Amino acid sequence: MNSQWETVIGLEIHAQLATRSKIFSGASTAYGAEPNTQACAVDLGLPGVLPVLNEDAVRKAVIFGMAIEAHIAPYSVFARKNYFYPDLPKGYQISQMDLPIVGVGHLDIDVDGVTKRIGITRAHLEEDAGKSLHEDFHGLTGIDLNRAGTPLLEIVSEPEMSSAKEAVAYMRKMHELVRYLGICDGNMQEGSFRCDANVSVRPKGQKEFGTRAEIKNINSFKFVEKAINHEIERQIELIESGGTVVQETRLYDSDKDETRSMRSKEEANDYRYFPDPDLLPVLIDENFKTQIKAQLPELPQAKKLRFKTDYNLDEESSTLLTSSRQMADYFEAVVKESACEAKMCANWITGDLLAVLNKADLDITDSPVSHERLAGLLKRISDDTISGKIAKQVFEELWQSTATADQIIEAKGLKQITDTGAIEAIIDKIIADNQDQVEQYRSGKDKVFGFFVGQVMKEMQGKANPGEVNKMLKAKLK
Amino acid sequence: MHNKSIAELAKGLRSGQFSSVELTTAFLDRIKQHSVLNAYITVTEELALEQAKAADARLAIGDAELLTGIPVAQKDIFCTEGVKTSCGSKILDNFIAPYNATVVDKFNNAGAVMLGKLNMDEFAMGSSNETSYYGAVKNPWDTNTVPGGSSGGSAAAVAARLAVCATGTDTGGSIRQPAALCGITGLKPTYGRVSRYGMIAYASSLDQGGPMTRSAEDAAIMLQTMAGFDDKDSTSVDLPVPDYRVGLNNSLEGLKIGLPKEFFGEGLNADVAATIEAAIDEYRKLGAKVTEISMPSLKLAIPAYYVIAPAECSANLSRFDGVRFGYRCENPADLTDLYTRSRGEGFGKEVKRRILMGTYALSTGYYDAYYIKAQKIRRLISEDFKAALSEVDVMMGPVTPSTAFGIGEKIGNPIEMYLSDIYTIAINLAGVPAMSVPAGFVEGKPVGLQIIGNYFAEDRLLNIAHQYQQVTDWHQLIPNDFE
Numbered sequence: 035m036n037s038q039w040e041t042v043i044g045l046e047i048h049a050q051l052a053t054r055s056k057i058f059s060g061a062s063t064a065y066g067a068e069p070n071t072q073a074c075a076v077d078l079g080l081p082g083v084l085p086v087l088n089e090d091a092v093r094k095a096v097i098f099g100m101a102i103e104a105h106i107a108p109y110s111v112f113a114r115k116n117y118f119y120p121d122l123p124k125g126y127q128i129s130q131m132d133l134p135i136v137g138v139g140h141l142d143i144d145v146d147g148v149t150k151r152i153g154i155t156r157a158h159l160e161e162d163a164g165k166s167l168h169e170d171f172h173g174l175t176g177i178d179l180n181r182a183g184t185p186l187l188e189i190v191s192e193p194e195m196s197s198a199k200e201a202v203a204y205m206r207k208m209h210e211l212v213r214y215l216g217i218c219d220g221n222m223q224e225g226s227f228r229c230d231a232n233v234s235v236r237p238k239g240q241k242e243f244g245t246r247a248e249i250k251n252i253n254s255f256k257f258v259e260k261a262i263n264h265e266i267e268r269q270i271e272l273i274e275s276g277g278t279v280v281q282e283t284r285l286y287d288s289d290k291d292e293t294r295s296m297r298s299k300e301e302a303n304d305y306r307y308f309p310d311p312d313l314l315p316v317l318i319d320e321n322f323k324t325q326i327k328a329q330l331p332e333l334p335q336a337k338k339l340r341f342k343t344d345y346n347l348d349e350e351s352s353t354l355l356t357s358s359r360q361m362a363d364y365f366e367a368v369v370k371e372s373a374c375e376a377k378m379c380a381n382w383i384t385g386d387l388l389a390v391l392n393k394a395d396l397d398i399t400d401s402p403v404s405h406e407r408l409a410g411l412l413k414r415i416s417d418d419t420i421s422g423k424i425a426k427q428v429f430e431e432l433w434q435s436t437a438t439a440d441q442i443i444e445a446k447g448l449k450q451i452t453d454t455g456a457i458e459a460i461i462d463k464i465i466a467d468n469q470d471q472v473e474q475y476r477s478g479k480d481k482v483f484g485f486f487v488g489q490v491m492k493e494m495q496g497k498a499n500p501g502e503v504n505k506m507l508k509a510k511l512k
Numbered sequence: 513m514h515n516k517s518i519a520e521l522a523k524g525l526r527s528g529q530f531s532s533v534e535l536t537t538a539f540l541d542r543i544k545q546h547s548v549l550n551a552y553i554t555v556t557e558e559l560a561l562e563q564a565k566a567a568d569a570r571l572a573i574g575d576a577e578l579l580t581g582i583p584v585a586q587k588d589i590f591c592t593e594g595v596k597t598s599c600g601s602k603i604l605d606n607f608i609a610p611y612n613a614t615v616v617d618k619f620n621n622a623g624a625v626m627l628g629k630l631n632m633d634e635f636a637m638g639s640s641n642e643t644s645y646y647g648a649v650k651n652p653w654d655t656n657t658v659p660g661g662s663s664g665g666s667a668a669a670v671a672a673r674l675a676v677c678a679t680g681t682d683t684g685g686s687i688r689q690p691a692a693l694c695g696i697t698g699l700k701p702t703y704g705r706v707s708r709y710g711m712i713a714y715a716s717s718l719d720q721g722g723p724m725t726r727s728a729e730d731a732a733i734m735l736q737t738m739a740g741f742d743d744k745d746s747t748s749v750d751l752p753v754p755d756y757r758v759g760l761n762n763s764l765e766g767l768k769i770g771l772p773k774e775f776f777g778e779g780l781n782a783d784v785a786a787t788i789e790a791a792i793d794e795y796r797k798l799g800a801k802v803t804e805i806s807m808p809s810l811k812l813a814i815p816a817y818y819v820i821a822p823a824e825c826s827a828n829l830s831r832f833d834g835v836r837f838g839y840r841c842e843n844p845a846d847l848t849d850l851y852t853r854s855r856g857e858g859f860g861k862e863v864k865r866r867i868l869m870g871t872y873a874l875s876t877g878y879y880d881a882y883y884i885k886a887q888k889i890r891r892l893i894s895e896d897f898k899a900a901l902s903e904v905d906v907m908m909g910p911v912t913p914s915t916a917f918g919i920g921e922k923i924g925n926p927i928e929m930y931l932s933d934i935y936t937i938a939i940n941l942a943g944v945p946a947m948s949v950p951a952g953f954v955e956g957k958p959v960g961l962q963i964i965g966n967y968f969a970e971d972r973l974l975n976i977a978h979q980y981q982q983v984t985d986w987h988q989l990i991p992n993d994f995e
Contacts, residue, residue: 075610075611078836079831079836080591080609080610080611080831080837081591081597081599081604081607081609081712081713081831081832081837082590082591082597082609082613082709082710082711082712082713083709083710084708084709084744084745084746084747085746086743086744086745086746087746114827116826116827116830116874118830118833118851120833120835120847123831123835123836124827124830124831125827125829125830125831125833126827126830177835177836304875304876306826306827306871306874306875306876306879307874308823308827308874308879308883311715311716311717311747311824312713312716312746312747313746313747314746314747
């Protein structure tokens, strides 16, 4: 990137709160139902209906606020944001303006090994709109109001990110956090987690911000990086060729990898916010906060630190294992169930298991190998029933079938042979058949030892206890 | 039969003197006979007779409440399942509500019979019932004059005995002003006392439903059914509902009445003033102590109201966009055309005027000067009411500056029309309850006495009105041609 310029980025993230019903009605928030089957009178904006606030949405917003160490407003107010759109049933969106529920907080991100603290200006509750469907209606537009009234938490960052990379790191960290807290399912394909990016550039060293463009509705980490980088390039090129950036809203087209203008500042709506007279102010007292604090799960940062100290894990494993609450829970369940050394559990999860999960594009929660079954395998390694090598074979079976490690070991006869008599017979036979090598070894060629081990293991189909084989071979070859 | 009070009718229904079907039929006949008043937008004859039959069955097995079998009419602002709910507007002329307002459910549960839906100013915006898409309602006391508004159909129907009682809603005087002009009893309860769910919103922070009846006793019975907390309305108040009839006969000895001098100044018709003073003399005779008080903030009520109410209505009426229900213009060229023509053709002049005023008041650059300022005035007015009502038990004054004006007389002059609510609007801004009680006549046209009480003191207001009605008979007089 051109080094004379620096970039300023702020993100607005919309996280759909994982409540069972909508923010102001009793209709279900489940995704994927037939159009307009999950929209009740309130969601349809029928004449005479009134909103009633879902307490769970408030609870989840407060959980979030506490996790980012933000000020929780003791008094916050819902406001109407007025604009006409066919998928906005009331002609206004209920949101929060002057008095949001979550005030100033922060989130730490790691980029290239450096930790940077990003300020969070505010987070407020609002309802989502419905969806306009432009296909399949022969030139008309269909409206699906299932999504209308779904609770959203809009999280607004300070303009404190200076590269697309930082923006992605922030978005990922936020994604991880909301899932940790269990307040959002984070499903980006379904639009449960999406963001708008405010991007501007300025000559290096200049204090004032450049004019910003807002890129709307980006719903993947990949797109956020591409869209921002594209926008930075566009703005620099524009300024360097003598033009000026205009304040506008732009849309990212992932197919063409470009942003294009949606509306300029002049065309922007005057939303005429005012307090919604149908809803009372939200009052949050110390008691409510204390209750929520007690239920707050361990946060990623704290968990990572604990994994390092309690389980003696390295930076990489502890980062990987705390990348989601489900992953961390899985790891801890395996450790507990197997009673094996934590490091071994970590290695199996971050190594073998993650490799196949990634290959199959599965999340840890959808792992075909449950934590009980993996623990069952690790137990058999640590009690020497099978060797590490055989364990890989058993693991493959675990992945393919629903059998337990013990059932697999039994059925396939993979039990490690520790019977010294059986091993001794094989060793004697190998020594007898390979006199040349025996002489080489005895004349000082230590490397030949490996050959004997290999031969014995081969003969025993890998089932011999390697420690026992080593010990006995050494004695016989003396 | 049609001149009896609710209590008398309830007694007649129980003694078998007449059935609910007979009673209902009598009212349905009267409605047809007096259709010239234009009080009803929709008469639900079939439904009414069905409900009357069901009521008779309930009465027969002794499972009846006071309102069981009583013919009631609903202002067409309350959603009624399966029945057209127009709110007096062309934009909802084709709207069949798919659900019942909480208030309507409550009447249904009580076994009341719904005769139909009453005419009203479009979206409750008006003081004369002339803004209705369905035409003006006539005042039964003088059919050349207006019945007041916006609950003009309700007031005319009750005055002309086209319903035993009716619901109304009051945002700036819409129950009290028509009650006064039609010589009936009207009560605007404390904001939050009656659920607003299913009551089509005009100005949400001011709207309140209430009873419109011939007497205070009837109003007590009606309010008993209407009042109460509703978990579907966040602004409804979770306080127990007292028995409104139990204290009706309490003595008024020692009652402290305050007369705000601002209610008796310039603009008040001298004959109306004399009528009100005569009514207050009656209260003196009943043992009340009367003092003059002052509430200087009252003069700010109209300007504050005409910022707050239009601001709220500008958003409340955005849902009427031609997309999901209601009127849609023919062959819209595009989305903007759909919006502008559906709304342009669907809304009447006064509604458009208020949407424009409200939109303006909320716009960037004007919000602080208008909306925020108006909210400050509103707080000031509330404080004044609280202070005054800690000194006196109730305040009294006129409901309107004059008696019913002529149809067409003020409709061309909105400011003059707005001023007809000069004594009622501040009460909505403060949220306190107030009543209009028939107090006499000037040139054959009724005058209403306004009684304003403290928050949730509806029982006290009803007691004070009832005692007056024990010593006067203004509320029992029937307009000529409607005996």
